[in-house]
Amino acid sequence: MTFLDPKIWTGSIFDGGWTASRAGDAPVIEPATGDELGRAGTAGADDVAAAAVRARSEQRAWAATPYEERAALLRRAGRLFEEHAQEIQDWIVRESGGVPGKAGFETHVAAQECYEAAALASQPLGEVLPTARRRLSFARRVPVGVVGVIAPFNFPLILGIRSVAPALALGNAVVFKPDQRTAVCGGFSIARVFEEAGLPSGLLHVLPGGPEAGQALVADPNIPVISFTGSTAAGRKVGEAAARLLKRVHLELGGNSALVVFDDADLGAAASAGAWASFFHQGQICMTSGRHLVHEAVAEEYVERLAAKATGLPVGDPATGQVALGPLIDAGQRDRVHQLVTASVSAGARLAAGGTYEGLFYRPTVLAEVPVSAPAYAEEVFGPVAPVTTFATLEEAAALAADSEYGLSLGILTRDVMKGMALADLVPTGIVHINDQTVDDEAVAPFGGVGASSSTDRSLIDKIPTRNTSDDDNPSITLTFKHKTG
Known part of the structure; x- marks a missing residue:
C-alpha cells in the first residue's frame, strides 16, 4: 500500500x-x-x-x-x-x-x-514587564x-x-x-x-x-x-x-498585483518575467501579475514579446506531457475567465494573444491597450491573462499601481534600483519585488497584504521583516522587500 x-x-x-x-x-x-x-x-x-x-x-x-x-x-x-x-x-x-x-x-x-x-x-x-510596584510582572504566551x-x-x-x-x-x-x-x-x-x-x-x-x-x-x-x-x-x-x-x-485574500516595467528594463527578461507572473499555474495565484504597467516608450515592443511568449507556451495535461500550463480547476472558473476577457475586448482592449480555450485548457492571453475600467484590469481574474496598459512618469505608474482595492504584491523591473525603491515607497502593498515579478514566497519571509488583500501576517507567526539587497551592477539578482503589515 x-x-x-x-x-x-x-x-x-x-x-x-x-x-x-x-x-x-x-x-x-x-x-x-x-x-x-x-x-x-x-x-x-x-x-x-x-x-x-x-x-x-x-x-x-x-x-x-x-x-x-x-x-x-x-x-x-x-x-x-x-x-x-x-x-x-x-x-x-x-x-x-x-x-x-x-x-x-x-x-x-x-x-x-x-x-x-x-x-x-x-x-x-x-x-518581563516594567512595574512601579514591588513585584515581578511578566507576560506569557x-x-x-x-x-x-x-x-x-x-x-x-x-x-x-x-x-x-x-x-x-x-x-x-x-x-x-x-x-x-x-x-x-x-x-x-x-x-x-x-x-x-x-x-x-x-x-x-x-x-x-x-x-x-x-x-x-x-x-x-x-x-x-x-x-x-x-x-x-x-x-x-x-x-x-x-x-x-x-x-x-x-x-x-485576493490580489490584483501590478508589474511595473520601466523604459530602461531589459525587455527580453521583462517579457519572460511577465509571462511567468501571469501564466504560472494558469494564473490561479493570489500574487499573479494582474496588471502590467509598461512605460509608453517600450509598451509596443513589450506587448509583442509577451504575446510571442504566450503563443509559444504549450498547454495540456501536465500528467502526460511537457506543458507550461495545465487546466483551470473547473468549468465555472474557465467561464468566469473567458467572460472577463471578452468583456474587456468589448470595452476597448486589443486581444494580442490567446482568448480561446478547449475544455478546461485556456490559452495564455495578452490584452493590450487596456482601459483601466476594463473588467480584466479592474478585477482579480484568477486565470492566465496579462492586461497591459501604459504610463509616462514614475508618478503616473505609482498612481496606477496604487489604484486598486488590493495590496498584496508589487513587481518593479528597472536597471535603476533607487528608482524602484522610490516607486515602492509610493504604493501601498504587503510585498515588493524589485527586479523580479510578483509571484515569490519563502517559508522564512512574512506574507500579507493591505486593503482587500487583508492585513494579517501568515501562519499565526510573528516574524521579523527581511530586506535583501542586490548589487546594482547585477540586475539579475532580485532586490526584494518583505514588508510586514498589521
Whole structure:
C-alpha cells in the first residue's frame, strides 16, 4: 500500500484515524481529463462539531507536552514530506492541474514550513514587564486552544500546511477544512504525514467540505481562532461572522498585483518575467501579475514579446506531457475567465494573444491597450491573462499601481534600483519585488497584504521583516522587500 493509497481514505475524513463522514462522499476529479480518481469523504456541520469537541479535549495534554517533543514531531513531518514528495507531487499534478515544477515547489515548501514551525516550539514564551510596584510582572504566551484552518484549491498543500504546522508546534489542536476539489493533495497528504509522524490522535482533523463545513467551522464555539486563505468575497463573510462571535481571524485574500516595467528594463527578461507572473499555474495565484504597467516608450515592443511568449507556451495535461500550463480547476472558473476577457475586448482592449480555450485548457492571453475600467484590469481574474496598459512618469505608474482595492504584491523591473525603491515607497502593498515579478514566497519571509488583500501576517507567526539587497551592477539578482503589515 502506498502513502496516499485510495484504500486508506476512500469515503473517509481524518480525526486521528480514518472514519466515514456523516455527510457522505464526493468524487475526486482530475480536471485535465474529467476522470474520477476516487471518492473522498465530505464533511458536514455534524462532522465539524464532533471534531471541534474532540480537538478541545485533546489539546491541553498536547500543550503540556515538552517543547522538544513537539519540535521533533514537526521535524519528522518535514522529512516525511521529503520522503514521499514524488507521490504527493503526482496527486498535485492530477488533482489540482499543476505542472510538475509547481508540484515540486509545493512539497519543498511544505517541508520547509514544518522545519520553520519546529523552531517555534523553543521560542521564548513571553517578556518581563516594567512595574512601579514591588513585584515581578511578566507576560506569557499560551496556546489559543483549537485553530480552525480553511485553505483553497490553487496551492492546496502550501496554503494548508503553513497554518497547520505552526499551530501544532505551539501546542494547539487543529480542525482543517481543505477545498473539496483538492481533498487528497491538499488535505489527506497532510493528514498522512502527521499520522506517520506520530501526532497523538484527535489533535488534527482533516475535513474536506464545502460552504456548509466552512460556516460550521467559523461558528463553532470550541474554535476561537480562524485562519482563512481564499477569495476576498469569501474572506469578508468569514471576517464578519468571526467578528460577531468575537473570534480572532487571520485572512490572506485576493490580489490584483501590478508589474511595473520601466523604459530602461531589459525587455527580453521583462517579457519572460511577465509571462511567468501571469501564466504560472494558469494564473490561479493570489500574487499573479494582474496588471502590467509598461512605460509608453517600450509598451509596443513589450506587448509583442509577451504575446510571442504566450503563443509559444504549450498547454495540456501536465500528467502526460511537457506543458507550461495545465487546466483551470473547473468549468465555472474557465467561464468566469473567458467572460472577463471578452468583456474587456468589448470595452476597448486589443486581444494580442490567446482568448480561446478547449475544455478546461485556456490559452495564455495578452490584452493590450487596456482601459483601466476594463473588467480584466479592474478585477482579480484568477486565470492566465496579462492586461497591459501604459504610463509616462514614475508618478503616473505609482498612481496606477496604487489604484486598486488590493495590496498584496508589487513587481518593479528597472536597471535603476533607487528608482524602484522610490516607486515602492509610493504604493501601498504587503510585498515588493524589485527586479523580479510578483509571484515569490519563502517559508522564512512574512506574507500579507493591505486593503482587500487583508492585513494579517501568515501562519499565526510573528516574524521579523527581511530586506535583501542586490548589487546594482547585477540586475539579475532580485532586490526584494518583505514588508510586514498589521
